[in-house]
Amino acid sequence: MSPSAPPALxxxxxxxxxxRRDERRLxxxxxIKAIARxxxxxxxxxxxxxxxxxxxxxxxxxxxxxxxxxxxxxxTALCVDAYDSVADALAAARDTRPADDHAxxxxxxxxxxxxxxxxxxxxxALIFGTPVPGHHAPESATGPAAGRFATVxxxxxxAAVDAGAADPDHTQVPPSLETGDLLRQLLxxxxxxxxxxxxxxxxGITLTAWASILxxxxxxxxxxxxxxxxxxxxxxxxxxxxxxxxxxxxxTLIPADADCHR
Amino acid sequence: MSPSAPPALxxxxxxxxxxRRDERRLxxxxxIKAIARxxxxxxxxxxxxxxxxxxxxxxxxxxxxxxxxxxxxxxTALCVDAYDSVADALAAARDTRPADDHAxxxxxxxxxxxxxxxxxxxxxALIFGTPVPGHHAPESATGPAAGRFATVxxxxxxAAVDAGAADPDHTQVPPSLETGDLLRQLLxxxxxxxxxxxxxxxxGITLTAWASILxxxxxxxxxxxxxxxxxxxxxxxxxxxxxxxxxxxxxTLIPADADCHR
DNA sequence: GGCCTGTCAAGAGCAGTGCTCACAAAGTTT
DNA sequence: AAACTTTGTGAGCACTGCTCTTGACAGGCC
Numbered sequence: 001m002s003p004s005a006p007p008a009l010x011x012x013x014x015x016x017x018x019x020r021r022d023e024r025r026l027x028x029x030x031x032i033k034a035i036a037r038x039x040x041x042x043x044x045x046x047x048x049x050x051x052x053x054x055x056x057x058x059x060x061x062x063x064x065x066x067x068x069x070x071x072x073x074x075x076t077a078l079c080v081d082a083y084d085s086v087a088d089a090l091a092a093a094r095d096t097r098p099a100d101d102h103a104x105x106x107x108x109x110x111x112x113x114x115x116x117x118x119x120x121x122x123x124x125a126l127i128f129g130t131p132v133p134g135h136h137a138p139e140s141a142t143g144p145a146a147g148r149f150a151t152v153x154x155x156x157x158x159a160a161v162d163a164g165a166a167d168p169d170h171t172q173v174p175p176s177l178e179t180g181d182l183l184r185q186l187l188x189x190x191x192x193x194x195x196x197x198x199x200x201x202x203x204g205i206t207l208t209a210w211a212s213i214l215x216x217x218x219x220x221x222x223x224x225x226x227x228x229x230x231x232x233x234x235x236x237x238x239x240x241x242x243x244x245x246x247x248x249x250x251x252t253l254i255p256a257d258a259d260c261h262r
Numbered sequence: 263m264s265p266s267a268p269p270a271l272x273x274x275x276x277x278x279x280x281x282r283r284d285e286r287r288l289x290x291x292x293x294i295k296a297i298a299r300x301x302x303x304x305x306x307x308x309x310x311x312x313x314x315x316x317x318x319x320x321x322x323x324x325x326x327x328x329x330x331x332x333x334x335x336x337x338t339a340l341c342v343d344a345y346d347s348v349a350d351a352l353a354a355a356r357d358t359r360p361a362d363d364h365a366x367x368x369x370x371x372x373x374x375x376x377x378x379x380x381x382x383x384x385x386x387a388l389i390f391g392t393p394v395p396g397h398h399a400p401e402s403a404t405g406p407a408a409g410r411f412a413t414v415x416x417x418x419x420x421a422a423v424d425a426g427a428a429d430p431d432h433t434q435v436p437p438s439l440e441t442g443d444l445l446r447q448l449l450x451x452x453x454x455x456x457x458x459x460x461x462x463x464x465x466g467i468t469l470t471a472w473a474s475i476l477x478x479x480x481x482x483x484x485x486x487x488x489x490x491x492x493x494x495x496x497x498x499x500x501x502x503x504x505x506x507x508x509x510x511x512x513x514t515l516i517p518a519d520a521d522c523h524r
Numbered sequence: 525g526g527c528c529t530g531t532c533a534a535g536a537g538c539a540g541t542g543c544t545c546a547c548a549a550a551g552t553t554t
Numbered sequence: 555a556a557a558c559t560t561t562g563t564g565a566g567c568a569c570t571g572c573t574c575t576t577g578a579c580a581g582g583c584c
Contacts, residue, residue: 024532025531025532046308049569049570049571050570050571050572051569051570051571052570059533059534060533060534060535061570061571061572062533062534062535062572062573062574063532063533063534065571065572065573066531066532066533070571070572071570071571071572128480128484129391146486171500171504172500172501172503172504172507173497173500173504174496174500174519177491177493177496177497178491178492178493179490179491179492180488180489180490180491180492181489182486182489182490200491203490203491204491204497204500207481207487207490207491207497208478208497208500208501208504210481211474211477211478211480211481211487211501212473212474212477212478212501212505213477214477214480214481215473215474215475215476215477215478215480216470216473216474216477218390218473218476218477218480219469219472219473219476222390224408224444225469225473226442227442227443227444227445228441228442228444228445228448228465228469229439229440229441229442229445229462229465229466229469230440230441230442231439231440234436234439235435235439235466235469235470238433238434238435238436238466238470239434239470239473239474241434242433242434242435242470242508243474243508245434245507245508246504246505246507246508257436281551281552282551282552283550283551283552283559283560283561286561287560287561290561311540311541311542312541312542312543313540313541313542314541321561321562321563322562322563322564323541323542323543324543324544324545324562324563324564325561325562325563327542327543327544328560328561328562332542332543333541333542333543526583526584527582527583527584528581528582528583528584529580529581529582529583530579530580530581530582531578531579531580531581532577532578532579532580533576533577533578533579534575534576534577534578535574535575535576535577536573536574536575536576537572537573537574537575538571538572538573538574539570539571539572540569540570540571540572541568541569541570541571542567542568542569542570543566543567543568543569544565544566544567545564545565545566545567546563546564546565547562547563547564548561548562548563548564549560549561549562549563550559550560550561550562551558551559551560551561552557552558552559552560553556553557553558553559554555554556554557554558
């Protein structure tokens with residue numbers, strides 16, 4: 001009942017010698033997050049209650065503060081997990097296709113994005129809706145995970161352009177674009193050789209394309225798209241094709257609606 | 263300080279004879295909403311407090327329940343106002359261009375959409391983010407206003423297709439599409455002669471296009487677009503052009519980036 | 525062994541919330 | 555002027571996140 005399992009932990013890195021106490025601590029921390037996630041799914045955003053969690057775990061409410069300094073910190077942790085989870089899903093989908101099938105990779109990433117969003121609605125709402133009482137998670141914590149998430153589509157498109165599968169000149173985005181601080185930082189502290197040469201123009205193209213995809217998901221999940229068009233799956237495929245055309249992908253590489261049995 | 267003024271009231275319709283009491287009632291109702299809107303802007307979604315409102319108005323908190331049966335009902339009222347407000351903005355922008363300048367009308371509507379969203383961030387968050395503690399406003403109340411909002415882009419595109427300014431065949435959306443209940447209902451109880459013949463395919467095209475625009479706004483307002491690209495205005499123009507191309511607008515009608523001094 | 529230190533948990537309590545109810549003070553209608 | 559309807563009051567309930575003090579237990583030191 002909790003499809004958004006806590007994603008691959010940052011890996012035990014170096015020292016496995018976990019003392020018995022540290023182990024229990026990790027366990028209860030995970031349990032708290034699991035219950036919180038369930039509450040999120042059942043009662044919607046804002047429906048997470050520390051006291052209710054403590055009641056469910058038969059603990060004093062004050063004990064929770066040994067694990068999370070505040071309500072916001074709990075929510076932030078959930079956000080980070082959600083970003084990690086979606087980033088994993090996107091990366092996995094990307095690797096479904098060989099490295100030289102750029103259009104296929106983009107296609108898969110987009111569909112994985114949608115699948116994850118539909119399967120993990122609470123997490124989707126957490127990240128892309130206004131999260132909870134107002135406070136958005138601080139970028140300091142959520143930044144790295146979000147970066148990992150954003151990097152995937154960027155890298156895929158950059159590789160496609162590099163290989164000639166997509167042409168930025170067949171695009172409405174002008175060649176020169178002023179880039180912000182975050183982008184520069186994101187491209188420098190990147191996953192090394194993943195992103196080759198990356199002019200701002202590509203960032204603009206990817207950004208608008210990615211925004212279009214997100215818009216569809218928001219409309220489908222928060223909005224009333226399902227009540228307007230029943231076969232949202234088909235419409236999404238059309239949407240992705242439109243977006244790919246707008247990104248300058250070669251028309252022959254864009255999959256027709258026929259061969260979409262995966 | 264309250265840019266999202268309560269939009270044009272439904273008009274006094276017939277009987278102006280408002281008793282002194284009814285007048286005061288309307289006034290206080292409006293005052294409550296105004297303060298709530300301000301709290302929304304200052305403390306974010308979820309930052310609206312009935313008790314704080316009552317304190318500010320020097321009333322007992324229980325008195326507010328004479329005007330709004332619950333917290334949710336207040337929020338719902340704010341949602342409806344927001345929908346009305348954005349619908350007005352879109353309609354006004356549409357009428358900026360003559361009825362036969364279909365591309366110009368779409369262009370204007372998109373930019374008015376963005377302007378309104380940037381100028382009324384709290385309202386934007388209310389409608390398109392997960393609103394507050396979880397409860398989305400009931401469609402029964404928000405439906406008509408939302409319909410008025412959605413109708414504008416639909417009608418503009420339908421007229422464009424009718425006049426040959428846009429061709430659905432130059433589109434990735436398949437000719438046949440299963441439509442849902444809401445769409446049928448929306449097209450029947452429409453603004454009369456505004457929407458001519460309206461096959462589901464056009465709905466699909468408009469829907470995906472509109473979703474793309476929304477996605478950009480979400481990324482700009484909730485996301486970190488401004489930190490990635492500084493000249494978001496220029497990028498938005500490119501985005502709208504991409505979307506218009508994807509809708510099958512004739513390339514010659516899509517404005518170049520040069521003549522975008524309005 | 526004994527001891528000290530850091531961790532975990534409990535319970536009372538504070539300030540705040542939305543909401544309900546019985547009751548009093550206005551305003552409107554008959 | 556009486557009868558009625560609408561507003562406003564204040565106390566109170568159940569709930570929230572959060573803080574503080576207090577007591578128990580486990581780990582590593584001499």
